[in-house]
Amino acid sequence: xxxxxxxxxxxxxxxxxAAASALALARTGVRSMVITTDPxxxxxxALGLADGITEQQVPLPDSEDAxxxxxxxxxxxxxxxxxxxxxxxxxxxxxxxxxxxxxxxASSLVGMQELMAVERIDQLRLRGFDRIIVDxxxxxxxxxxxxxxxxFADLSSSRKVKLVGRTYKLVSALxxxxxxxxxxxxxxKAEEILGVNLVRQVLDFYSIFYPIAEGYSRRAxxxxxxxxxxxxxxxxxxxxxxxAMRDAAFFTSALGERNFPIGAICVNRAWLHAxxxxxxxxxxxxxxxxxxxxxxxxxxxxxxxxEAYGTQVRDIQVFSELERDVDGVAALxxxxxxxxxxx
Amino acid sequence: xxxxxxxxxxxxxxxxxxxxxxxxxxSLALGLRHASQGRRVVIVSSHPLPELGIAVSLDGLSRRFPExxxxxFVVHLDPRELLVEVxxxxxxxxxxxxxxxxxxxxxxxxxISPGLKEFYFLARLQQLAERKRxxxxxxxxxxxxxxxxxxxxxxxxxxxxxxxxxxxxLTGPLAAAGANLDRFFxxxxxxxxxxxxxxxxxxxxxxxxxxxxxxxxxxxxxxALILNSVSPVVTASDADLATLHIDDSSAPALRxxxxxxxxxxxxxxxxxxxxxxxxxxxxxxxxxxxxxxLLDQIGEWLNIPAAL
Numbered sequence: 001x002x003x004x005x006x007x008x009x010x011x012x013x014x015x016x017x018a019a020a021s022a023l024a025l026a027r028t029g030v031r032s033m034v035i036t037t038d039p040x041x042x043x044x045x046a047l048g049l050a051d052g053i054t055e056q057q058v059p060l061p062d063s064e065d066a067x068x069x070x071x072x073x074x075x076x077x078x079x080x081x082x083x084x085x086x087x088x089x090x091x092x093x094x095x096x097x098x099x100x101x102x103x104x105x106a107s108s109l110v111g112m113q114e115l116m117a118v119e120r121i122d123q124l125r126l127r128g129f130d131r132i133i134v135d136x137x138x139x140x141x142x143x144x145x146x147x148x149x150x151x152f153a154d155l156s157s158s159r160k161v162k163l164v165g166r167t168y169k170l171v172s173a174l175x176x177x178x179x180x181x182x183x184x185x186x187x188x189k190a191e192e193i194l195g196v197n198l199v200r201q202v203l204d205f206y207s208i209f210y211p212i213a214e215g216y217s218r219r220a221x222x223x224x225x226x227x228x229x230x231x232x233x234x235x236x237x238x239x240x241x242x243x244a245m246r247d248a249a250f251f252t253s254a255l256g257e258r259n260f261p262i263g264a265i266c267v268n269r270a271w272l273h274a275x276x277x278x279x280x281x282x283x284x285x286x287x288x289x290x291x292x293x294x295x296x297x298x299x300x301x302x303x304x305x306x307e308a309y310g311t312q313v314r315d316i317q318v319f320s321e322l323e324r325d326v327d328g329v330a331a332l333x334x335x336x337x338x339x340x341x342x343x
Numbered sequence: 344x345x346x347x348x349x350x351x352x353x354x355x356x357x358x359x360x361x362x363x364x365x366x367x368x369x370s371l372a373l374g375l376r377h378a379s380q381g382r383r384v385v386i387v388s389s390h391p392l393p394e395l396g397i398a399v400s401l402d403g404l405s406r407r408f409p410e411x412x413x414x415x416f417v418v419h420l421d422p423r424e425l426l427v428e429v430x431x432x433x434x435x436x437x438x439x440x441x442x443x444x445x446x447x448x449x450x451x452x453x454x455i456s457p458g459l460k461e462f463y464f465l466a467r468l469q470q471l472a473e474r475k476r477x478x479x480x481x482x483x484x485x486x487x488x489x490x491x492x493x494x495x496x497x498x499x500x501x502x503x504x505x506x507x508x509x510x511x512x513l514t515g516p517l518a519a520a521g522a523n524l525d526r527f528f529x530x531x532x533x534x535x536x537x538x539x540x541x542x543x544x545x546x547x548x549x550x551x552x553x554x555x556x557x558x559x560x561x562x563x564x565x566x567a568l569i570l571n572s573v574s575p576v577v578t579a580s581d582a583d584l585a586t587l588h589i590d591d592s593s594a595p596a597l598r599x600x601x602x603x604x605x606x607x608x609x610x611x612x613x614x615x616x617x618x619x620x621x622x623x624x625x626x627x628x629x630x631x632x633x634x635x636x637l638l639d640q641i642g643e644w645l646n647i648p649a650a651l
Contacts, residue, residue: 010362010495011546040545100512104457186448193433193443194452194459195517198509202456243363273596283575283583284597290575291600294627323602 001125002343003226004263005134007143007251008238013268015039017238017319018135019047019071020335026060026069027336030130033070035120037113037137046328047071054078061333070129072120079116080105087215092208101205113137119216122223131343143235143255234263234342241270241298244305252312263342264315267302271295272320315340352533353385353472353486354649358569360539361549362495365571368638369539369625369645370492371417375635376642377649378415379408382487385416385471389494407635416486420467422460426453429463458505462517465506465524472533488649496553503528503561529561537647538618539569542577542607551617565620567647570611572627576604577611623647 004021008014015036022034039049048056048071055072085093096102105112117134124132136143191199206213226232235255239247244267255262275292279285302318310316319338322331356373358366367390374386405412427444434440443449453459472489493499506528509521527533536557540550550568557563570577576584589598614622625644628637 011364041548042544101457104508104512186443186446189434189439189443190449190452193430194456195513195515197513197515198456198459198517199452201512202452240363271599273594273599275596276594283579283586284601286575286579287587287600287604288594288597290627291596295596323599323606 001130001132001226001232003121003132003134003233004341005136005143005227005233005235006238006266007136007235009243009247012238012240012243014238015043015135016332016335017266017268017339018133019043020332021339021341022071022131022133023058023060023069023329023332024336024339024341025131025133026067027062027065029066031068031070031128032131032133033072033124033129034133034135035072035074035117035124036135037074037076037117039073043332044073046332049073058329061329072124074113074117074120076113076116079119080112083119083216084212087212089211092211096205096208096212099205099208101201102209105205115216115220118220118223118227121226122219125223125226143251143258143260228260230261235260236264236266237262238266238268241267241301244301245308248305248309248313252309262313264317264340265305265309265313266339267305267316267318269321270298270302270318272299272318315342353489355468355472355489355491355534356537356647357491357493357534358537358539359491359493359499359553360496361546364539364541364546365625366539367492369569369571369641370490372638372641373645373647374415374417374488374490375408375411375638376645377488378411378413379639379642381410381414382649383414383416383485384488384490385418385486386490386492387468387471388417388419388492390419390492403635408639418471420464422464423453425463425467426460458501458508461502461505462509462521462524464502465528466520469524469527496549500553500556500560503557507560529563531563534563535566536563537567537569538565539571541572542570542574542610544610547610547614554618565618568614568618568620568622569645569647570622570624573611573624574600574604574607574627576601577607578624578626579604 004018006014006018006021015038018036019034019039022032025032034047036043036047039047041050044050047058053073054075056070058069058071060067060069081097084096088096114136117136121132121134237247237251244265248265251265252262271291271294273291273295275288275295279288279292302316306316317338317340319335322334358370358373360366367388370386370388374384378384404415430444430449431437431440434443468489468491471486473485494502506521506524510518510525513521536554538550538554540546554565557565576587587601589601593601623645625641628641
């Protein structure tokens with residue numbers, strides 16, 4: 001099995017590139033799945049994910065193609081609910097689902113989307129998919145997917161939170177040395193600073209949530225090991241001409257710190273046609289003048305990117321923007337044919 | 344200067360919308376414009392300053408727009424730094440404060456407390472908007488205008504919801520502070536909501552959903568809709584449009600530009616059914632790389648008054 005993780009900020013067309021990559025791979029005769037978080041309505045329709053459907057096999061444009069294309073919508077809340085029902089002890093699941101903290105955790109916990117993607121990758125691996133394409137959240141920090149499970153495990157499954165979280169005052173009174181005096185001081189201080197209510201609510205919640213986090217962390221470790229293995233996983237950055245230099249600088253350094261090579265930088269939505277010379281007059285001239293000003297700056301941006309990062313990043317690909325938003329699998333195919341994939 | 348009737352706080356202009364639609368550049372342009380006209384402006388960005396630093400050269404600003412450079416302030420509120428301040432205020436002994444800040448328990452607690460960082464962000468935003476000098480009796484306010492270069496729509500809504508969540512699931516002082524923040528940030532008297540979107544289906548859909556949520560949950564309407572990067576085809580008259588012909592023999596550049604423009608024009612025609620607010624169009628320009636004159640030009644296109 002191979003995994004491609006697409007990273008990129010908002011508005012760069014990352015979801016379309018991810019879906020088109022899955023299509024291109026399916027065409028090589030394998031079972032390929034794209035996991036996406038927030039596709040446009042058009043793309044949802046193209047992938048058969050409209051109207052509340054969260055997983056679907058998508059018919060390939062050419063019926064002679066042998067592979068399979070699948071698409072899944074990552075619903076953070078639903079995936080989390082499922083994990084709670086699956087891993088909580090009897091009677092505990094409902095307490096967790098009804099807890100006031102739980103209501104906000106799925107939407108406001110940073111990195112929750114990435115954590116749930118990791119969970120989903122593991123499920124898909126077990127179901128025998130050959131290629132998994134992950135379309136991460138539109139954030140500069142989506143690669144924290146690689147750091148988060150550790151944080152989650154640290155926090156939720158440690159004995160400190162388990163014991164101290166529920167009754168740390170009682171524990172303190174009984175003098176259980178294993179917890180350590182300093183940990184208790186920190187909790188007392190945190191209550192003072194952040195508010196008694198907040199800290200107690202949070203600790204109370206995690207004291208019942210930890211078995212789920214524990215089960216989750218065990219599986220996540222396996223998946224993260226695969227994500228960290230360059231023989232299995234390739235990280236690719238999607239950007240636009242305007243953002244190319246900034247994104248390349250940011251992602252090469254952020255991933256570099258974690259010792260991950262960037263497999264490719266994909267410059268999407270580029271305007272690459274040359275305007276005819278001389279420009280005609282009238283409205284056509286206005287429109288062409290406007291187009292060529294933008295197009296020239298796009299070509300300059302791609303040139304600078306190749307100058308600056310051509311040796312560091314093995315593969316820099318440029319995809320031209322479609323006249324209209326991607327519509328249907330056939331339109332996705334136009335993009336798919338521009339993409340070079342590593343396997 | 345237009346504050347004969349001083350308001351109790353700065354007017355907050357919120358530029359919100361999908362990621363990557365140009366909120367930051369437009370915030371800077373709008374700030375420059377108002378600052379040039381003598382208003383004291385603070386831009387609150389969720390991007391780290393070094394990123395903006397490539398954009399605005401302070402040296403260039405003071406030479407080219409001396410009035411604006413005296414009145415324009417840009418701050419980046421990093422939620423993690425805000426919490427450091429909170430701890431340092433609560434614990435005056437630096438050694439103890441740093442022990443707490445460096446402990447993994449505290450760090451984790453902050454990471455997993457939903458809405459905590461957003462809560463402190465809002466508290467700081469409100470502080471910036473309050474006119475401290477006006478309260479103490481002096482005549483000039485701290486800022487006339489606060490421009491909030493808001494995070495992408497989902498996180499923007501989550502930020503506004505954080506105050507309400509604190510009010511709902513807590514009791515005591517933090518809940519009271521949450522209620523206070525919730526009141527402040529759901530008051531149309533304090534805020535002008537200015538969604539930004541290009542004429543692209545996905546961004547528009549997200550903008551409509553955000554506008555619906557703002558109105559449903561916070562009773563906040565949109566004061567103007569900023570359409571960014573629009574094609575000249577969108578603003579062309581019907582007569583000019585009739586002169587455009589494309590067929591299979593047309594240059595690919597022209598075909599692309601016209602089809603693209605027509606698609607945008609179609610989308611534009613549908614917007615009024617969803618958002619009734621007045622529209623402001625900013626033409627698509629080459630990549631903005633810090634050119635102050637271009638920023639000034641964008642500000643002129645925007646032409647959004649301080650009080651809507």
